[in-house]
Amino acid sequence: MKAVVLLLTFTLAMPAAAAEPLTRTFAAPVERVWTTTEAVLKQLGWDIDSEDWKIGFITTESRRIEGTEGKDYGVYAKGTRHRLQLQVKAAANGRTTVSVERTVFRRERIFWLDKDEPVAVSDQAVEKSLLDAIGKAL
Numbered sequence: 001m002k003a004v005v006l007l008l009t010f011t012l013a014m015p016a017a018a019a020e021p022l023t024r025t026f027a028a029p030v031e032r033v034w035t036t037t038e039a040v041l042k043q044l045g046w047d048i049d050s051e052d053w054k055i056g057f058i059t060t061e062s063r064r065i066e067g068t069e070g071k072d073y074g075v076y077a078k079g080t081r082h083r084l085q086l087q088v089k090a091a092a093n094g095r096t097t098v099s100v101e102r103t104v105f106r107r108e109r110i111f112w113l114d115k116d117e118p119v120a121v122s123d124q125a126v127e128k129s130l131l132d133a134i135g136k137a138l
Helices: 004-013 028-043 125-137
Strands: 022-025 048-052 057-060 070-072 076-090 096-109 113-118
Touching: 022 125, 028 048, 028 057, 028 076, 028 096, 028 125, 076 113, 096 125
Parallel strands: none
Antiparallel strands: 022 096, 048 057, 057 076, 070 076, 076 096, 096 113
């Protein structure tokens, strides 16, 4: 009985699992795909939080999910947000692979202290549309 209670406690304490990242390979060199990816992110309204060319990672700032309720009064905010993490890496024959992973979470901010709770999602429309936009821009 203790084992069942312990297993349930451990399972409930684990964060929600994110969907697998979507990956697409483009017939373009990594430098061109990197600059195109940055431009597409900005065009779609994603601000870049951090990027590291050497390891091929781009992370966006989080933003409220369109169509969801939310409040933001400066010192207090509450709503559902998401952020993207991309990996851009060279593949064989001058091709480049881009992987996109989206993290969704509920945020409550009180006096500049953020409390984020992961939300499991299976819809990958945001990731697909970003990869489609990168492909069109190349």
